[in-house]
Amino acid sequence: MDSGVLPHVDRQLMLYQRWLSERLATIEGPEHRRHLQHFATWHQMRRLRSMAEKGPLGRSLTSQTKQEITQAGAFLTWLADRGHNIEHCQQADLDAWHTEKLATRRPAQTFLRWCMKTSRMSRLTLPPQVINQDQAPLHLHRRLTILRRARRLVLLYAQPVTCIVRFTVDDVLDAPAPPSPSGWQIRRPLCRSPSLTSCGPTSSPASTCPTPAAEAHSGSSPAASPDSR
Incomplete structure (x- = not known):
C-alpha cells in the first residue's frame, strides 16, 4: 500500500473488520447473526468507509462502533429471553431494557434506530439522554444572577475577585x-x-x-x- 500498488486501507477499519468477523462467529442464533451482519454492513461499514476517505479513523470511533455491535447483540439475546424477537419488540421491552445500566446499554440505540428506519421493528420511542442538573449549561438569566451577586460582594465588602472565587x-x-x-x-x-x-x-x-x-x-x-x- 505504501508503494501505491495496492489501494490504501485504513488501519483502524481493517482491525474493526477482523474484530467483527470474530465477533459474529461467536453469535449462536442465526437470526441474531443475520441482523448484526446487515447492521454492520449497511450502516456501520458504510459510515466508517465514508469517514476514512476524509482522514484516518481514530481508535475511539472504532471502539464506539464495537460497543454498538456488542450491546445490539446483548439486546437481541435479552429480548429472546423475554420471548420476543426484534420484529415483535414492544415499547414495554425498550423501557425495561433502558431501566437498568442506561449508560452501558445506550450504544444499542444506534442499532434500534436502524431497525426502525429499515422497518425491521415497529417505530417506538427511545428514552432521551438524561442530563444531571450539575452538568446542564447555565442559562443566561442564571449567569446574570451570579454576576449580580458577585458585584455586590465587591461593592459591599470590598472583596477582590480572587477572594470571591474561593467562597x-x-x-x-x-x-x-x-x-x-x-x-x-x-x-x-x-x-x-x-x-x-x-x-x-x-x-x-x-x-x-x-x-x-x-x-x-x-x-x-x-x-x-x-x-x-
Missing part, C-alpha cells in the same frame, strides 16, 4: 434582606470563615473579609451600603 457554602450565612429597588430579593452574604480574613495577595484592609461580629461592633449594616443610596 464556599460554609463561608456564607443566609440573612433576610429588605426588598431591593429592582423588586427582587437577594441573599446577603456574611463571611464567617477565619481562613478568608485575608484572601488577597496582601493583608490590606481592602482585602479583609468582614465578619458578622465586626459589623455588629461597628454598627454598620450591609443594607446601608451603596445599593441603598
Whole structure:
C-alpha cells in the first residue's frame, strides 16, 4: 500500500473488520447473526468507509462502533429471553431494557434506530439522554444572577475577585434582606470563615473579609451600603 500498488486501507477499519468477523462467529442464533451482519454492513461499514476517505479513523470511533455491535447483540439475546424477537419488540421491552445500566446499554440505540428506519421493528420511542442538573449549561438569566451577586460582594465588602472565587457554602450565612429597588430579593452574604480574613495577595484592609461580629461592633449594616443610596 505504501508503494501505491495496492489501494490504501485504513488501519483502524481493517482491525474493526477482523474484530467483527470474530465477533459474529461467536453469535449462536442465526437470526441474531443475520441482523448484526446487515447492521454492520449497511450502516456501520458504510459510515466508517465514508469517514476514512476524509482522514484516518481514530481508535475511539472504532471502539464506539464495537460497543454498538456488542450491546445490539446483548439486546437481541435479552429480548429472546423475554420471548420476543426484534420484529415483535414492544415499547414495554425498550423501557425495561433502558431501566437498568442506561449508560452501558445506550450504544444499542444506534442499532434500534436502524431497525426502525429499515422497518425491521415497529417505530417506538427511545428514552432521551438524561442530563444531571450539575452538568446542564447555565442559562443566561442564571449567569446574570451570579454576576449580580458577585458585584455586590465587591461593592459591599470590598472583596477582590480572587477572594470571591474561593467562597464556599460554609463561608456564607443566609440573612433576610429588605426588598431591593429592582423588586427582587437577594441573599446577603456574611463571611464567617477565619481562613478568608485575608484572601488577597496582601493583608490590606481592602482585602479583609468582614465578619458578622465586626459589623455588629461597628454598627454598620450591609443594607446601608451603596445599593441603598
